[in-house]
Amino acid sequence: MSTAPAAVSAGRASESAPRPPAAVIARRWVARLTMPVLLLLPAMVIIVGLIGYPLVRTVYLSFTDTGLGELIYGGSTWVGLDNFKEVFSDEHLRASLVNTVVFGTLCVIGTMVFGFATALLLNQRLRGNWFFAIAVLLPWAVPAIAASAIFKWLFDSRYGFVNWALVELGFSGFQDYAWFAGRVSAYVAIFITVVWQSFPFIALSLLAGLQTIPKETLHAAAVDGAGPWNRFRLVTLPLLRPIVAVLVVFSTIWDFKIFDQIYVMAAGVPDRAADTAAVAAYREGFALSHYGLGSAVAVVLFLILLVFSLLYVRLIGREGSA
Amino acid sequence: MKWLMKRGWMYGAMALISAFALFPVYWVVITSLKPRSEIYTRTPDLWPSDPQWDQYPHVLGAGHVGLMSHQPCLATLALDARRGRPRRADDRLVVRAGGAGCIARQAVGDEKEKHLVLKVRYEKNDCPARAGAPRIAARRPRPSSRS
Numbered sequence: 001m002s003t004a005p006a007a008v009s010a011g012r013a014s015e016s017a018p019r020p021p022a023a024v025i026a027r028r029w030v031a032r033l034t035m036p037v038l039l040l041l042p043a044m045v046i047i048v049g050l051i052g053y054p055l056v057r058t059v060y061l062s063f064t065d066t067g068l069g070e071l072i073y074g075g076s077t078w079v080g081l082d083n084f085k086e087v088f089s090d091e092h093l094r095a096s097l098v099n100t101v102v103f104g105t106l107c108v109i110g111t112m113v114f115g116f117a118t119a120l121l122l123n124q125r126l127r128g129n130w131f132f133a134i135a136v137l138l139p140w141a142v143p144a145i146a147a148s149a150i151f152k153w154l155f156d157s158r159y160g161f162v163n164w165a166l167v168e169l170g171f172s173g174f175q176d177y178a179w180f181a182g183r184v185s186a187y188v189a190i191f192i193t194v195v196w197q198s199f200p201f202i203a204l205s206l207l208a209g210l211q212t213i214p215k216e217t218l219h220a221a222a223v224d225g226a227g228p229w230n231r232f233r234l235v236t237l238p239l240l241r242p243i244v245a246v247l248v249v250f251s252t253i254w255d256f257k258i259f260d261q262i263y264v265m266a267a268g269v270p271d272r273a274a275d276t277a278a279v280a281a282y283r284e285g286f287a288l289s290h291y292g293l294g295s296a297v298a299v300v301l302f303l304i305l306l307v308f309s310l311l312y313v314r315l316i317g318r319e320g321s322a
Numbered sequence: 323m324k325w326l327m328k329r330g331w332m333y334g335a336m337a338l339i340s341a342f343a344l345f346p347v348y349w350v351v352i353t354s355l356k357p358r359s360e361i362y363t364r365t366p367d368l369w370p371s372d373p374q375w376d377q378y379p380h381v382l383g384a385g386h387v388g389l390m391s392h393q394p395c396l397a398t399l400a401l402d403a404r405r406g407r408p409r410r411a412d413d414r415l416v417v418r419a420g421g422a423g424c425i426a427r428q429a430v431g432d433e434k435e436k437h438l439v440l441k442v443r444y445e446k447n448d449c450p451a452r453a454g455a456p457r458i459a460a461r462r463p464r465p466s467s468r469s
Contacts, residue, residue: 117335117339118339121336121339124332126329126332126333131340132336132340135339135340136339136340136343138344138347139343139346142346142347147346150346150347150349150350151346153349153350153353154349158364159362159363159364161366164364164365164366196342196343196346200343
């Protein structure tokens with residue numbers, strides 16, 4: 001090895017010092033990398049253990065026919081894409097995927113619009129703003145299961161507050177109206193629950209963004225004759241685009257894998273018509289012990305989320321740079 | 323008047339959003355104070371006429387909710403301590419009280435025991451001790467509710 005530099009140095013006459021032997025270079029690299037790798041190791045171990053292993057295991061399970069017996073005695077067989085074929089051919093599972101995409105998208109839109117309106121209002125610094133801020137923050141502190149139970153009680157057909165209030169307001173058709181007897185009405189109730197729970201985070205994040213916008217820019221736009229709507233559309237929105245992008249991706253992920261609210265509130269919807277993919281994966285995997293099929297549903301949900309997130313990031317990122 | 327046009331609606335919107343955010347929490351708080359007869363009524367009140375404060379000490383101390391977090395662990399520990407010992411009459415009692423996994427332990431021999439315990443565990447998706455009543459039904463194959 002140590003004789004190699006003679007031949008090499010002929011080619012690289014410009015180098016003043018002769019190239020050190022490979023062993024020395026390797027040792028130097030090891031010395032340089034030891035500390036960073038050691039420092040990163042604990043985090044890497046945790047990430048691989050808590051995220052990597054379950055992910056790989058789920059993907060593996062989705063290609064097998066693992067049920068309860070196979071889980072206990074071992075010996076599950078590789079079935080290729082059969083589970084995925086069933087996910088798309090089974091009526092219930094296919095419906096759950098459609099539910100996820102449609103309902104999730106509506107939830108994202110509702111949360112973003114309502115959150116944005118709240119943030120703009122908070123940014124006006126009205127009197128009593130502190131109370132408003134606390135009131136808005138409160139739903140964020142309520143656990144998802146508790147919130148679902150609260151709203152289930154509010155939307156109760158017989159003793160619920162919502163039906164009583166609607167009847168008092170003159171909509172007598174809501175007397176004993178069963179919100180969770182049909183898919184659409186159940187989704188209306190769950191939509192309100194989801195928006196109630198997630199708009200505080202959106203509102204406060206956007207408020208933080210709004211406060212970074214320099215007042216001078218808005219004043220300059222006003223001097224140039226821009227009305228409130230144009231100021232919002234042409235100044236505020238473009239400046240907030242990075243935050244909006246991140247928040248949309250976040251709430252897409254949250255709202256597409258929504259589980260608690262559906263499981264608590266819509267478990268009784270006939271024919272399981274209101275199941276989203278996360279609930280369907282749970283039912284298939286844990287209630288019916290079809291681990292392979294359940295994993296396949298989870299993997300499909302994961303891919304849907306991946307596609308939507310990438311789409312948003314590309315879409316919003318490109319508009320921002322143009 | 324001009325102020326009202328310019329700022330008034332903002333205060334209105336602020337009040338509306340605050341009400342939307344706070345009302346469910348408020349509703350739960352007053353429901354926690356209402357007596358049963360006021361909870362199950364077709365004409366709910368926005369204010370409890372006769373606040374019942376005694377639910378709170380019950381929940382925080384004496385009742386089962388405060389203990390709930392410890393109970394499964396204790397029962398599981400008891401179960402594990404008993405496992406592997408020679409079977410005695412009081413053993414069976416404790417184990418039966420423990421829950422579903424133990425029914426399997428009693429019902430079948432050692433070879434199948436593991437399978438059934440696991441089965442019960444997985445169908446409950448929980449530690450066996452938390453399943454309150456003995457569930458012999460778990461041994462029967464469950465009909466698929468899908469399709």
